[in-house]
Amino acid sequence: MHVEARKITIIIHFGFIAVLSSIKTPSANAVELVGSMALSGGHKDRELRVHESLDELSTDLADYIAELSEASVKERGVFAIALSGGSLIGLMGKLCEAPYNKTVDWAKWYIFWADERVVAKNHADSNYKLAKDRLLSKVPIIPSHVHSINDTVSAEEAADDYEFVIRQLVKSRVISVSDISDCPKFDLILLGMGPDGHVASLFPNHSALEEKDEWVTFITDSPKPPPERITFTLPVINSASNVAIVATGDSKAEAVHLAVDDVGSDSPSVPAGVAQPLKGKLVWFLDKAAASKLEGSQFSA
Numbered sequence: 001m002h003v004e005a006r007k008i009t010i011i012i013h014f015g016f017i018a019v020l021s022s023i024k025t026p027s028a029n030a031v032e033l034v035g036s037m038a039l040s041g042g043h044k045d046r047e048l049r050v051h052e053s054l055d056e057l058s059t060d061l062a063d064y065i066a067e068l069s070e071a072s073v074k075e076r077g078v079f080a081i082a083l084s085g086g087s088l089i090g091l092m093g094k095l096c097e098a099p100y101n102k103t104v105d106w107a108k109w110y111i112f113w114a115d116e117r118v119v120a121k122n123h124a125d126s127n128y129k130l131a132k133d134r135l136l137s138k139v140p141i142i143p144s145h146v147h148s149i150n151d152t153v154s155a156e157e158a159a160d161d162y163e164f165v166i167r168q169l170v171k172s173r174v175i176s177v178s179d180i181s182d183c184p185k186f187d188l189i190l191l192g193m194g195p196d197g198h199v200a201s202l203f204p205n206h207s208a209l210e211e212k213d214e215w216v217t218f219i220t221d222s223p224k225p226p227p228e229r230i231t232f233t234l235p236v237i238n239s240a241s242n243v244a245i246v247a248t249g250d251s252k253a254e255a256v257h258l259a260v261d262d263v264g265s266d267s268p269s270v271p272a273g274v275a276q277p278l279k280g281k282l283v284w285f286l287d288k289a290a291a292s293k294l295e296g297s298q299f300s301a
């Protein structure tokens with residue numbers, strides 16, 4: 001990290017230790033506020049990174065992905081990463097620029113989608129198309145390493161087929177396997193979050209959230225169009241080595257609060273709040289607006 005610690009404040013935040021550091025990026029000469037939070041002595045490994053600006057957030061996100069890629073390639077020879085759609089892809093844009101476009105070992109990347117809309121690959125709603133246009137076409141990724149859904153079949157068949165593809169790649173160890181479940185262990189699953197707290201295509205109160213047996217399931221009644229989607233299930237998300245949830249803007253603040261704070265059983269639970277790898281690490285990437293409703297927040301405007 002090309003940052004220099006200026007000041008570190010430690011506060012106790014509902015049993016978590018929050019480390020707030022005001023750090024300076026020499027290149028941009030801009031002060032960035034990063035909140036970092038890890039459970040002391042618990043089994044959960046969770047960190048919150050709150051950024052001053054989207055520019056700082058996207059630099060940190062690119063650094064984070066590049067570091068995980070390097071570590072995974074060193075350890076396993078490959079990097080199995082699952083993407084989602086939405087603003088997340090735009091925020092990954094710095095990976096297409098120097099230095100990342102040269103330093104990342106793109107030939108070792110295997111790309112998957114944590115959720116996908118059941119539409120043609122060239123459709124405006126396709127998460128594949130979004131990632132291809134904004135990211136994958138701009139870096140030297142090997143086309144046969146890009147695993148998108150079969151867009152010519154029904155949602156149910158697409159989910160079954162995608163799970164089958166993942167099973168083959170678990171067998172050949174392109175994707176690692178969890179030692180606590182029989183689930184695939186992705187090196188990194190990147191998730192956005194909706195204002196309703198949904199992650200991947202796991203929506204609040206939807207039965208897909210309860211799916212325990214399948215790795216990939218489907219829905220045909222998404223509250224947000226298009227209605228037909230496939231999605232990784234919670235056991236797969238929670239078996240990953242690393243999960244990152246990226247949320248920005250005021251509209252996400254309430255869901256961030258419900259997902260991150262210890263709100264108790266009277267408040268509605270949101271899917272993002274149960275995305276927590278059992279043995280892996282979770283990192284939240286937030287801007288100040290999305291963090292503004294966190295309890296004891298230092299980030300409210």
Ligand SMILES: *[C@@H]1O[C@H](CO)[C@@H](O)[C@H](O)[C@H]1NC(C)=O
Pocket residue numbers: 096097098101102
């Ligand atoms: C990397 O991105 C920079 C722009 O940031 C561009 O000038 C350069 O040509 C790119 N290099 C490669 C190898 O794509």
Ligand SMILES: *[C@@H]1O[C@H](CO)[C@@H](O)[C@H](O)[C@H]1NC(C)=O
Pocket residue numbers: 150151152153
């Ligand atoms: C998609 O599914 C159809 C129907 O099973 C099959 O004919 C086709 O080969 C599949 N496409 C890909 C890319 O696997």
Ligand SMILES: *[C@@H]1O[C@H](CO)[C@@H](O)[C@H](O)[C@H]1NC(C)=O
Pocket residue numbers: 196204205268
């Ligand atoms: C989910 O169900 C709970 C309890 O039935 C309800 O309070 C909540 O508003 C529902 N959430 C959504 C997003 O429908």
